[in-house]
Amino acid sequence: MYYNYTPFELEKWIEVFYKNIGITRPDDIDEQKIASALGISLDYSDRRSFSYEDRYDKLININNMLPKRIQRERFFHELGHILRHAGSQLIMPKSFIELQEFDSKRFTKYSALPYSMIFRYDLESNNISGQLAHDFGVSKELCVERVDNVRNKIFSKMILVMESNITY
Numbered sequence: 630m631y632y633n634y635t636p637f638e639l640e641k642w643i644e645v646f647y648k649n650i651g652i653t654r655p656d657d658i659d660e661q662k663i664a665s666a667l668g669i670s671l672d673y674s675d676r677r678s679f680s681y682e683d684r685y686d687k688l689i690n691i692n693n694m695l696p697k698r699i700q701r702e703r704f705f706h707e708l709g710h711i712l713r714h715a716g717s718q719l720i721m722p723k724s725f726i727e728l729q730e731f732d733s734k735r736f737t738k739y740s741a742l743p744y745s746m747i748f749r750y751d752l753e754s755n756n757i758s759g760q761l762a763h764d765f766g767v768s769k770e771l772c773v774e775r776v777d778n779v780r781n782k783i784f785s786k787m788i789l790v791m792e793s794n795i796t797y
């Protein structure tokens with residue numbers, strides 16, 4: 630499929646990073662591999678999921694009681710915090726925390742469902758979200774959001790192009 634899609638800078642960064650560590654297909658996506666490449670210790674335990682960073686260590690813990698698909702999403706969520714945010718949410722104003730949570734959610738969608746990989750699918754097909762959820766090992770809800778976002782971005786660009794060709 631050909632899609633006229635302009636990725637966000639963050640999406641481009643993730644693509645380059647993945648290529649550099651040999652992740653080019655959904656099956657290649659591997660939390661341990663990603664964490665190691667970034668010098669992050671990754672643990673799975675019955676403690677709640679969190680990320681932690683100080684001058685010496687970066688650590689992600691994922692609650693291993695969660696369903697596997699949600700564990701994967703939590704990993705990307707916590708990774709987003711480590712890569713993109715500084716400071717402890719324990720001492721942060723609520724609006725700041727909300728901003729960071731929103732950003733981590735965005736990061737999760739881009740890194741769990743990289744655009745170059747999802748564009749190999751027909752994003753207009755009926756059960757596309759179920760198919761992506763199966764192949765990428767994440768929840769269907771996340772895939773629905775991702776596909777919606779991509780469609781909206783392509784559609785709003787089409788409108789812009791159309792409008793730029795209109796003269797009154």
Ligand SMILES: [Zn+2]
Nearest residue numbers: 706710730733
């Ligand atoms: Zn968070």
